[in-house]
Amino acid sequence: MTDHLAGGEAAGNDPRSLELAERLAAVRRRISAAAEAAGRRDRLPSLIVVTKFHPAADIRRLAALGVTDVGENRDQEAAAKAEELVDCGLTWHFVGQLQTKKAKSVVRYASAVHSVDRPQLVAALAKAARDEMDATGRAPLDCFIQVSLEDDAGAHRGGAAPADVPGLAEGIAAEGSLRLAGIMAVAPLGLPPAPAFEKLAGISSRLVAGHPGATAISAGMSQDLEAAVMFGATHLRIGSDILGSRPAVG
Ligand SMILES: *Cc1c(COP(=O)(O)O)cnc(C)c1O
DSSP: OGGGSGGGOOTTTSHHHHHHHHHHHHHHHHHHHHHHHTTOTTSOOEEEEEOTTSOHHHHHHHHHTTOOEEEESOHHHHHHHHHHTGGGOOEEEEOSOOOGGGHHHHHHHEEEEEEEOSHHHHHHHHHHHHHHHHHHOOOOEEEEEEBOOSSSTTSSSOOBOGGGHHHHHHHHHTOTTEEEEEEEOOOOTTSOHHHHHHHHHHHHHHHHHHOTTOOEEEOOOTTTHHHHHHTTOSEEEEOHHHHOSOOOOO
């Protein structure tokens, strides 16, 4: 275990590991309680710890604490961390807005992209993933269609309009290098999350009707994980409640 950590710190012994262990346990308790309240104790969502802006050393500590899935939202930062932490055997999820020119880099380390929101990005990811599969034998890239839950679509937090989901789903499903996992959303700013996640559940049912394998719902962050679990989230993306507030950028 100790060789997971630089600087001779034993996993679970340095103050930061202890702090992360406590915060992680508290979030796992919240997830269990929410699943219990939603009558889905036997179907716990997967926890993706969003580690953006936090150092690779913290991700090592989390891996030592049993975290298997991490999320990042900037390619440059994610690529560097994934390379440094390759020995940890983590699954990397890309959760941020993605430029097509970054697709080639992202498919080198990411198992899943949660922010697929336009046909050009589907095309770029499909080509990059196909090249990477040929070169390294990697598995197809899991794609979540990011849906905007804002009334003025895409105004703040990105994502496709709900009406564009079927077309994007067809595009992803047609690519052998991509696997349509499901949908993803961020709750609208300044509004109660429950109605938004209820709407997302409806969008998911319609998607699954045509694509029975696309059952994933990536929803729920630190502030709103309970509402997300209530409305069927299969993947939670939790950052600040586990890692603390993000260090100032720059
Ligand atoms: C940062 C981020 C999260 C985590 O948010 P917290 O409020 O810190 O839990 C989840 N999803 C996306 C897309 C993010 O960018």
